[in-house]
Amino acid sequence: MTQTVPPTPALDTAVSPTLRLEPLKAACSTCNLRELCLPVGMSNDQLERLDTLIATRRTVPRGETLFRAGDNFLSLFAVRTGFFKTCVSSEDGRDQVTGFQMSGELLGLDGIGTDRHTCDAVALEDSTVCVIHYQQLEHLSHEITDLQRVFHKIMSREIVRDHGVMLLLGSMRAEERLAAFLLNLTQRLHMRGYSQSAVILRMTREEIGSYLGLKLETVSRTFSKFQDEGILEVKQRQIRILEQDALKRLVNSATC
Amino acid sequence: MTQTVPPTPALDTAVSPTLRLEPLKAACSTCNLRELCLPVGMSNDQLERLDTLIATRRTVPRGETLFRAGDNFLSLFAVRTGFFKTCVSSEDGRDQVTGFQMSGELLGLDGIGTDRHTCDAVALEDSTVCVIHYQQLEHLSHEITDLQRVFHKIMSREIVRDHGVMLLLGSMRAEERLAAFLLNLTQRLHMRGYSQSAVILRMTREEIGSYLGLKLETVSRTFSKFQDEGILEVKQRQIRILEQDALKRLVNSATC
DNA sequence: CGCGAGCTTGATGCCGATCAATGCATGTGG
DNA sequence: CCACATGCATTGATCGGCATCAAGCTCGCG
Numbered sequence: 001m002t003q004t005v006p007p008t009p010a011l012d013t014a015v016s017p018t019l020r021l022e023p024l025k026a027a028c029s030t031c032n033l034r035e036l037c038l039p040v041g042m043s044n045d046q047l048e049r050l051d052t053l054i055a056t057r058r059t060v061p062r063g064e065t066l067f068r069a070g071d072n073f074l075s076l077f078a079v080r081t082g083f084f085k086t087c088v089s090s091e092d093g094r095d096q097v098t099g100f101q102m103s104g105e106l107l108g109l110d111g112i113g114t115d116r117h118t119c120d121a122v123a124l125e126d127s128t129v130c131v132i133h134y135q136q137l138e139h140l141s142h143e144i145t146d147l148q149r150v151f152h153k154i155m156s157r158e159i160v161r162d163h164g165v166m167l168l169l170g171s172m173r174a175e176e177r178l179a180a181f182l183l184n185l186t187q188r189l190h191m192r193g194y195s196q197s198a199v200i201l202r203m204t205r206e207e208i209g210s211y212l213g214l215k216l217e218t219v220s221r222t223f224s225k226f227q228d229e230g231i232l233e234v235k236q237r238q239i240r241i242l243e244q245d246a247l248k249r250l251v252n253s254a255t256c
Numbered sequence: 257m258t259q260t261v262p263p264t265p266a267l268d269t270a271v272s273p274t275l276r277l278e279p280l281k282a283a284c285s286t287c288n289l290r291e292l293c294l295p296v297g298m299s300n301d302q303l304e305r306l307d308t309l310i311a312t313r314r315t316v317p318r319g320e321t322l323f324r325a326g327d328n329f330l331s332l333f334a335v336r337t338g339f340f341k342t343c344v345s346s347e348d349g350r351d352q353v354t355g356f357q358m359s360g361e362l363l364g365l366d367g368i369g370t371d372r373h374t375c376d377a378v379a380l381e382d383s384t385v386c387v388i389h390y391q392q393l394e395h396l397s398h399e400i401t402d403l404q405r406v407f408h409k410i411m412s413r414e415i416v417r418d419h420g421v422m423l424l425l426g427s428m429r430a431e432e433r434l435a436a437f438l439l440n441l442t443q444r445l446h447m448r449g450y451s452q453s454a455v456i457l458r459m460t461r462e463e464i465g466s467y468l469g470l471k472l473e474t475v476s477r478t479f480s481k482f483q484d485e486g487i488l489e490v491k492q493r494q495i496r497i498l499e500q501d502a503l504k505r506l507v508n509s510a511t512c
Numbered sequence: 513c514g515c516g517a518g519c520t521t522g523a524t525g526c527c528g529a530t531c532a533a534t535g536c537a538t539g540t541g542g
Numbered sequence: 543c544c545a546c547a548t549g550c551a552t553t554g555a556t557c558g559g560c561a562t563c564a565a566g567c568t569c570g571c572g
Contacts, residue, residue, distance in 0.1 A: 148394060153368055166421055166425060217560090476552055477528090492551070
């Protein structure tokens, strides 16, 4: 049915009894994403200094772009609520979804290299992000060793993730790609307290297809096939995973 | 015919014929790759401090691995001479070449996130690398702002590069992929002083195919097709580009 | 209620995979 | 020096998975 609400603070240790109604002021120290986001593993002291970094929040209505390829790069963005896609496009207009981002994940790392964004970030539902002024982040990570360490890890993991997508695009067949996609998505949602078996997709078949290097019809057919085989229950964008093991087998087994 | 020697001849390092016990002293400050590698844009002062970072050099004979997925991560490696491939593999044995690295390029960024390497790095010809102890790099980039900045840029560019590969794997056809590959390769070689039109491939058809998400036969056929069309001259691994514009047109034009 | 965006499903065709044979360069041992 | 093995590349024939083209279908929304 509808996506179950996350068991809110899976991680509220002590310090959070303050009032819930923060205006536009963002604060890592009271954020319940702090175990998923930039602040992982920081002390309270460090968290308070991190708070100075997160100047503002910004809301991005569904369908709007947070930034576009070519935009000046000034800030990173941490997804607070909502859901994004990032996509690159070639000169001739082909485009490729390079990722889907959910709460606690960082957007904009692509811009650091050239001081310009190289992809578009589009909200797939009404979303809010924390704005992280990049120069301040660099400055602060100069002072806080742990921040530097975490930030490097985040970038490195993004590279590793990209390699995984390359493997998927380069060597998997349609069913394997979709299975891998669903497992990845639900695993990440699960970390955020959502059900491991019920998902509401935030993206269209076409966007999934673009990410997986398939056409939307192939995505649709593969969903139907999984449903026929009793692996999934598919109702438009509502997906229920009935046989997680079957998906895992698909991903891990060679060309059967 | 044969690949022309770069104008600034490979460094004067007479490769020691002695055993590999004692480390060769490496030094960024006298390295002629310093405009391509980690030291870009550093002052002489900073370069000297960088020298303290590069503890050792290491030679990697053709076919040997520099590191493997699962290895403990301790160091990054800067390619000094030679040529590498990196590849990831899935549990069922499929593997995917994720990149080819030449002089001045960094290897090992994937290991930062989890303190373990996630891919194999294999020398495709006899190579030498500078060993960059990662903790020391983190420490030093704490002190040298410029080093931190450059390092972040390098990681970011790697992410952007990966996105480009995703676009290629997700939406291009065989000819476009090979054309993009050749243009990228020659462009990088050109930056290093080699000819823009004559390349000697360091990798097999199979490795190219793995990188591009194609089978080796398809790579071979596509080379032959380009040759028939007068775009390339192909003699095994010796490639001469006769019509660079034709390649560019292939990459930039939609499904003609 | 009807429109339209997004999804499903079918029919057909093509690109690249697969299977298989041959060619070519390099190396090794007799 | 040749005979042979080996690894890599080329080329042909055939096959299959996914793209493409083309209808319908569903559901949310003005």
